[in-house]
Amino acid sequence: MLRVEKVTKKFGGVVAVRDVNFRVKPMEIFALVGPNGAGKTTLFNIITGALPPTEGHIYFKDEEITNLSPIKIVDLGIARTFQNIRLFNSMSVLENVLIGFEKSYNYTFFEAVFRLPRFFKEEKIHIEKAMEILKFLGLEKDANVNAKALSYGNQRKVEIARALATEPDLLLLDEPAAGMNPKETEELADTIFKLREEKEKTILFIEHDMKFVQKIADRVMVLDYGKTIFEGKPALMMQDETVVKAYLGDIDVEG
Numbered sequence: 001m002l003r004v005e006k007v008t009k010k011f012g013g014v015v016a017v018r019d020v021n022f023r024v025k026p027m028e029i030f031a032l033v034g035p036n037g038a039g040k041t042t043l044f045n046i047i048t049g050a051l052p053p054t055e056g057h058i059y060f061k062d063e064e065i066t067n068l069s070p071i072k073i074v075d076l077g078i079a080r081t082f083q084n085i086r087l088f089n090s091m092s093v094l095e096n097v098l099i100g101f102e103k104s105y106n107y108t109f110f111e112a113v114f115r116l117p118r119f120f121k122e123e124k125i126h127i128e129k130a131m132e133i134l135k136f137l138g139l140e141k142d143a144n145v146n147a148k149a150l151s152y153g154n155q156r157k158v159e160i161a162r163a164l165a166t167e168p169d170l171l172l173l174d175e176p177a178a179g180m181n182p183k184e185t186e187e188l189a190d191t192i193f194k195l196r197e198e199k200e201k202t203i204l205f206i207e208h209d210m211k212f213v214q215k216i217a218d219r220v221m222v223l224d225y226g227k228t229i230f231e232g233k234p235a236l237m238m239q240d241e242t243v244v245k246a247y248l249g250d251i252d253v254e255g
């Protein structure tokens with residue numbers, strides 16, 4: 001599904017990502033972990049076209065996507081959420097999800113301004129689809145609430161809802177459990193399993209909560225100073241000496 005080949009990213013003298021290689025299989029749940037500044041978000045930025053790599057190639061469904069525009073990459077079926085929540089606070093939950101459909105809006109600006117019939121038709125279909133996504137995430141009762149009024153955990157879910165509105169095959173989640181309480185984290189795990197089982201999504205996620213990673217990931221890759229230091233089953237990661245030394249010493253293993 002996704003193939004990252006020999007990707008390096010330099011910011012001036014800083015090598016944020018160093019010759020990284022990995023593959024994510026269809027319907028896999030793949031975790032990317034590592035200490036702060038390890039290069040995880042930079043890798044997401046490169047995969048989604050927000051940043052060009054200094055070296056290396058990205059392939060999605062066997063097609064090279066290196067250096068394609070972010071919009072084109074969304075069109076091909078990759079969507080993401082952000083480490084720092086990026087919602088429109090003055091808009092409702094539903095409106096925030098509707099933004100995800102922008103890319104598929106096929107009415108013209110003229111029609112939108114003058115609210116011609118096709119506009120209403122499109123809008124109605126999108127509202128129905130958005131409500132279905134919100135229902136899937138257990139947020140339908142909050143559809144008309146202002147996004148900023150929601151709990152932190154639910155705001156993270158709205159980000160997922162907006163990403164789902166673009167109808168991706170591959171979903172990139174940057175620290176989805178950050179700031180969630182244990183109950184919200186447990187619900188998020190169920191939601192991610194459901195996204196795979198019922199919607200056939202492939203998930204690549206970044207996370208610091210090791211319990212969460214152990215619970216949901218099929219495979220995990222550990223980055224340290226931009227370099228891969230481990231790739232394999234989450235249970236084995238905890239026994240790997242290099243990982244324990246480089247990483248587990250300075251994080252909250254209890255989550």
Ligand SMILES: Nc1ncnc2c1ncn2[C@@H]1O[C@H](COP(=O)(O)OP(=O)(O)OP(=O)(O)O)[C@@H](O)[C@H]1O
Pocket residue numbers: 011014016034035036037038039040041042043083
């Ligand atoms: N746009 C940028 N310009 C310059 N340096 C950057 C840029 N983005 C990231 N970096 C640097 O690249 C390195 C990797 O950062 P990145 O945000 O990818 O880490 P991360 O693994 O996501 O960390 P965290 O767990 O804190 O989110 C850091 O040293 C960071 O300062």
Ligand SMILES: [Mg+2]
Pocket residue numbers: 040041042083
């Ligand atoms: Mg990050």
